[in-house]
Amino acid sequence: MPRQLHLSAAVDSPGRFDAGHFTALARHAERAALDFVTLDDSYAPEPHRLDALATFARLAPLTRGLGLVPTVTTTHTEPFHTSISVNTLDWVSEGRAGWLIGISDTEAQARAFGRKGVAPADELWAEAADAAEVAARLWDSWEDDAEIRDVATGRFIDRGKLHYIDFAGPHFSVRGPSITPRPPQGRPVIAVPVSAADLAPGAPAGSRARVETAARYADVVLLDAPGPAARLTAATELRLRAGEGLRILARLTADLPDGASISALIREVTEGGGGVDGFHLVPADPARDLAAVADHVVPALRERGLFRTGYTGTTLRDHLGLGRPANRYAPATPAPAAPTATAAAHAEVTR
């Protein structure tokens, strides 16, 4: 069997504020069995849009398999809130949450918060890395079996299995533990956008800090590269830095008004995959193009044996072929078991 592609899509829809619109897009994506969808966000007044994480929370109960990866920025937000919000998205979606890390690098966004000025991009990405570190530690701050409900001793939790994270950095310090139990996936999937230019020799400090953050914390990189050759170079470089556990999806515009454009996209996805694990489709017209992806592009890939015919696992980590991470605070144990909570919750929905 040929190597399986990973496919995801953006559902950005400036000016849309109705849940129904996003639900319809998610249904196309889920029909296509895409790994996940993304929704971009920032604190800029334009484009007009809703909070991305809230939008995906709204989609979670209406979908069954689709991964949900909203952008959450790290410059003006509280890492503690970000950690519990992404964690909660994982709970409400039963293990399908991710986090696309973003920064806020404009004066307008800084003024909207009024707490600090605009820092250079390298500092903002270093802060983003600290936020990712804090989030990951908070997710681990509850061991999977911390909740014991021991009637005999009256103890609800084993407090020995809750951990202070004691993070201290230049921008914030966070004591922990989390107020939210460890998410179903252990740690939701972290994605970072990187462009080939960020990886070029002599790239500016901000680019280098972004790549550094991706190499340390990303499970998925959304790669912007102009064509197959640049893709291959960038992907090779990324793997060298981050190791084989990283999934690299190349961004690809999906502008699909007619059969010719659909055939062209199928060709590109089939043949242009040098070095990457798959593609992140960015539709020009989300409703039209995601329908075309589900109706034409994905079926063609399935015919060639390049893409799954349906979800084979239940979590986003399952779709991406990423294992459930061990807990850094737990004593080393043989292969961590899948969380029974998720299985039980799924059984509930299936019935």
Place this chain on the structure above:
Amino acid sequence: MTDRPLKQIHLAAHFPGVNNTTVWTDPASRSQIEFASFRHLAETAERGRFDFFFLAEGLRLREVNGLIHDLDVVGRPESITVLGALAAVTTHLGLAATVNATFNEPYELARRFASLDHLSGGRAAWNVVTSSDAFTGENFRRGGFLDRADRYTRAAEFVQLAREFWDGGLVRHSGPQFDVEGRLSLPRPPQGHPVVIQAGDSDEGREFAAATADIIFSRHSTLTAGQAFHTDVKRRLAAYGRKPDELKIMPGVTYVLGDTDEEATERAAEIRRAQVGPRTAIAYLEQVWGIDLSDHDPDGPLPTADPVVDSTVVQGRTRIGDPLEIAARWRAVAAEKRLSSRELVIEVTGRQSFIGTPAAVAEQLDAYVQNDAADGFILVPHLTPGGLDDFVDQVVPLLQERGVFRTEYTGTTLRDHLGLPVPGRR
């Protein structure tokens, strides 16, 4: 009383998660974190035509003597995210999140609530709580800098600013707490402003509510205390150009039902014993005495030592008042009723407000409202997630028969349910 039409009761459902009234030892108790539990309670509340569903918040795990408190339910989700998901599986139910004004920023929070209001078709509410403790601040950039006196100053400026953001257009604001300029990326929310709830009982808290809130979540659950609170708070409204029915008073209350009053009373006592186990009783005493009492016998008399004022033994809980005064009061009750430490705690911390047959409970709830001790109730069930089932099946129909509770939703937004108009733009 007879010369005015019957007041309509407002009802809300408090999710029984992290709360010392939640009984987790009951075999019927389920997860406090899985979405299925939130969904069950919300669907039950909507079946009962409730005004809204309510989530509390606590941003740091409680500690006693430097150790994480392990006797009560621990572990809660981030509220706005859960409510976003619940918006998908409900159609009319209001969705209220408690969010701290000390550890958030107006632009971000205004945007999140506006998003929830859009995604739910106008059902969002924000319970504005305040905090000044450095203990919780250790989880945040801001740390614990805020003076106790500044809590409501910040909250008031915060809410005002949030409303300006909701109204749309460019907001320029420079005040003691915030110096910001910005414009939200989304239209005015369907409700104009999401509903604002206030929960805090000090004089400043009441004044803040009178100036700002649509609902007060209070603790006064006896008839006379409720009436006094009602009179006090409603009197404050005129100074802000507001009418009495523009602020709804909804105490948090518990209830226990039985086929007979005796059976209900017996069940209530069992629930109290489950809520206050021997170690929980000690934890309560430590909260007042401010000293380590791990060696104290819960079945013996109260500690003989006097409480330590301003102790840091217990962290992450709302302060409950002057410890010396509380200890004196508890000693008097224990002496009069000959109670052990645990029995005393069971007696004085009881917030079981309504106990009896469904008919008796319906009648009492109605009497509270018709006699102006409340405008409605935030019901706090003791079981997750099935704790509201019996109330909705047995009490709600009786309230409907009395003509004091809606049989169908007549509007779609939370403001509709509460009879509150969409506010004009400033």
